[in-house]
Amino acid sequence: MSTGFNTRAIHLGQEPDAQSGAVIPPIYQTSTYGQTEVGGDPTYCYSRTGNPTREALEKNIAGLENAKHGLCFASGMSAINNVLNLLSAGDHVVACNDLYGGAYRIFTKLYAKFGIEFTFVDATQPTNIRTALRKNTRIVWLETPSNPLLRITDIRACASIAREAGALCVVDNTFATPYLQNALQLGADIVVHSTTKYLNGHSDVLGGAVVVDSDDLHQQLRFFQNTVGAVPGPQDCFLIQRGIKTLALRMRQHCASAKQIAKTLAQHPNVEHVYFPGLSDHPQHQIAISQMNDFGGIVSFNLRGGLRAVEKFAANAGLWTLAESLGGVCSLWCHPPTMTHAAVEREVRLKNGLGDGLIRLSVGLEDIDDLLADLTKALDSAGKEIADTPAREGVLV
Ligand SMILES: *Cc1c(COP(=O)(O)O)cnc(C)c1O
Numbered sequence: 001m002s003t004g005f006n007t008r009a010i011h012l013g014q015e016p017d018a019q020s021g022a023v024i025p026p027i028y029q030t031s032t033y034g035q036t037e038v039g040g041d042p043t044y045c046y047s048r049t050g051n052p053t054r055e056a057l058e059k060n061i062a063g064l065e066n067a068k069h070g071l072c073f074a075s076g077m078s079a080i081n082n083v084l085n086l087l088s089a090g091d092h093v094v095a096c097n098d099l100y101g102g103a104y105r106i107f108t109k110l111y112a113k114f115g116i117e118f119t120f121v122d123a124t125q126p127t128n129i130r131t132a133l134r135k136n137t138r139i140v141w142l143e144t145p146s147n148p149l150l151r152i153t154d155i156r157a158c159a160s161i162a163r164e165a166g167a168l169c170v171v172d173n174t175f176a177t178p179y180l181q182n183a184l185q186l187g188a189d190i191v192v193h194s195t196t197k198y199l200n201g202h203s204d205v206l207g208g209a210v211v212v213d214s215d216d217l218h219q220q221l222r223f224f225q226n227t228v229g230a231v232p233g234p235q236d237c238f239l240i241q242r243g244i245k246t247l248a249l250r251m252r253q254h255c256a257s258a259k260q261i262a263k264t265l266a267q268h269p270n271v272e273h274v275y276f277p278g279l280s281d282h283p284q285h286q287i288a289i290s291q292m293n294d295f296g297g298i299v300s301f302n303l304r305g306g307l308r309a310v311e312k313f314a315a316n317a318g319l320w321t322l323a324e325s326l327g328g329v330c331s332l333w334c335h336p337p338t339m340t341h342a343a344v345e346r347e348v349r350l351k352n353g354l355g356d357g358l359i360r361l362s363v364g365l366e367d368i369d370d371l372l373a374d375l376t377k378a379l380d381s382a383g384k385e386i387a388d389t390p391a392r393e394g395v396l397v
Pocket of ligand 1 (some may be wrong): 196
């Protein structure tokens with residue numbers, strides 16, 4: 001479809017209802033469908049297999065990624081699980097090491113036990129992927145920008161390495177959203193999303209999606225979807241669809257505010273390091289420019305003073321809410337070492353650069369002056385802690 005992003009977001013899969021003319025697709029709150037003949041082949045027979053509200057969303061998300069097929073799930077993790085169902089015992093996966101904690105957990109704690117091997121590499125150097133490839137490598141798994149360090153992986157380079165090796169390239173596009181980055185056009189085979197985040201955008205529903213262009217992959221993944229379940233209910237699909245209509249508008253503001261916040265953090269004496277691909281000193285700033293339309297709404301930073309300073313920050317964070325998740329209208333902050341990445345062993349975490357003072361911000365849509373005022377107040381208060389306490393072991397440098 002050659003129309004613009006907003007037009008697709010608002011109209012794809014959203015034709016007025018044939019029966020009633022309703023401009024918004026009805027919420028088909030049904031588990032099953034009456035059939036008109038014995039042994040017939042009805043369009044809908046059971047809602048795990050198909051539901052019109054879900055199909056409207058699947059069509060819409062596929063269109064946002066300029067792809068042919070979308071599949072929706074009850075969560076981002078069930079979308080990831082759907083893709084992992086492609087693997088068999090004895091297969092090998094190369095994954096980036098700066099990965100969503102839940103993805104790391106499903107790889108190492110669940111699929112590893114079925115005889116699937118995982119190698120984690122720093123994918124910001126695509127040659128590391130080449131080096132890790134084996135004869136049995138089936139998937140190269142990327143997340144860019146990554147969570148929580150916002151490292152950028154060169155999707156074109158990695159996808160072409162995967163293709164040469166006969167492996168599929170999967171990109172978790174949750175942080176960028178289809179508005180900022182279209183990984184399939186950059187050579188990836190499969191895109192996964194946690195629609196819980198920006199696509200829904202209002203912190204009120206869980207969901208996931210898998211997007212592919214290949215008919216063959218679609219057929220396999222559709223079979224797994226129907227076989228495993230974990231499909232979203234029609235109400236959830238409706239909410240995510242409603243969120244998507246304003247995705248572009250929201251993303252523009254998320255990106256603009258995040259830039260200002262990153263600049264403020266970079267100048268604050270109590271901040272050791274800022275991770276944001278929009279800063280010119282970010283190591284993959286140029287790659288970000290080459291594959292993204294903007295830099296996203298997530299900013300991470302190391303607070304000087306480790307855990308004690310983080311506690312002070314927490315007590316003074318004002319309208320920034322301490323919470324897991326991201327991508328909603330409300331600004332959130334989280335402490336990955338004790339929250340999203342608590343499932344990652346401490347030594348693995350430190351080795352991957354996630355120090356004890358790491359804070360991740362999900363910049364919301366409140367007025368930027370209010371966000372900056374409360375952030376500065378929290379940073380200043382953390383500084384008092386630093387002055388009172390001698391430097392502690394385990395503080396990230
Ligand atoms: C949140 C998230 C997931 C998991 O999604 P859920 O909807 O929480 O199951 C996967 N990948 C990334 C990058 C995420 O941020």
